[in-house]
Amino acid sequence: MKFSANIENSQSWIIENRDYLEINWNDQAISEHLQKENSFNFYLLDDDHPIGVLIGHFLYQDQNVSEFEILHIAVLPEFRNQGLGRMILEELEKQLKSTGKSVKIFLEASAINKFAIKLYEKLGYKAYNERKNYYGSNPINPSSLQDAILFAKNLNART
Numbered sequence: 001m002k003f004s005a006n007i008e009n010s011q012s013w014i015i016e017n018r019d020y021l022e023i024n025w026n027d028q029a030i031s032e033h034l035q036k037e038n039s040f041n042f043y044l045l046d047d048d049h050p051i052g053v054l055i056g057h058f059l060y061q062d063q064n065v066s067e068f069e070i071l072h073i074a075v076l077p078e079f080r081n082q083g084l085g086r087m088i089l090e091e092l093e094k095q096l097k098s099t100g101k102s103v104k105i106f107l108e109a110s111a112i113n114k115f116a117i118k119l120y121e122k123l124g125y126k127a128y129n130e131r132k133n134y135y136g137s138n139p140i141n142p143s144s145l146q147d148a149i150l151f152a153k154n155l156n157a158r159t
């Protein structure tokens with residue numbers, strides 16, 4: 001397994017695997033994100049085949065501080081529950097720390113996404129807010145709206 005900042009045809013790979021990656025962005029949103037100057041993404045490769053991805057962007061950066069938002073993290077279904085989600089988050093932290101800056105990482109998760117929430121909590125992300133009924137209908141129960149939980153973690157905090 002190895003990480004790569006880019007893969008060939010990254011946009012097509014994400015679009016083709018959109019359902020498996022459980023990313024609900026449309027083609028345009030994916031394309032726009034990949035072209036944004038502040039976007040930061042990387043892929044987990046198994047035998048040169050992408051099996052996981054971290055999609056994010058820098059919200060703010062100056063000489064001493066950077067604020068980063070994880071927009072999506074995913075591992076293809078057949079590779080889940082083997083510690084790869086954790087590996088991807090640890091790689092992100094390693095890369096962000098290497099800048100020597102004080103880093104704050106933000107993300108949001110649907111309150112029903114138990115595995116994702118478990119993973120974030122294990123890695124020290126703290127829930128700091130909740131948005132009631134933030135996400136659209138739950139496909140299993142179309143009448144329900146899901147709450148979003150907002151998480152944050154500080155790296156290299158100097159204060």
Ligand SMILES: CC(C)(COP(=O)(O)OP(=O)(O)OC[C@H]1O[C@@H](n2cnc3c(N)ncnc32)[C@H](O)[C@@H]1OP(=O)(O)O)[C@@H](O)C(=O)NCCC(=O)NCCS
Pocket residue numbers: 021022072073074075076079080081082083084085086087108109110113115116118119122
């Ligand atoms: C969230 C996601 C990236 C986690 O990836 P993963 O490789 O399965 O994560 P890990 O194997 O590192 O497991 C993280 C924790 O969740 C638990 N977990 C994951 N899948 C599980 C399953 N099917 N059954 C029970 N526990 C599970 C693991 O046990 C682990 O806890 P542990 O250390 O106590 O064992 C993956 O489930 C995924 O791609 N989901 C779809 C996309 C998504 O929802 N992304 C999050 C958006 S906020």
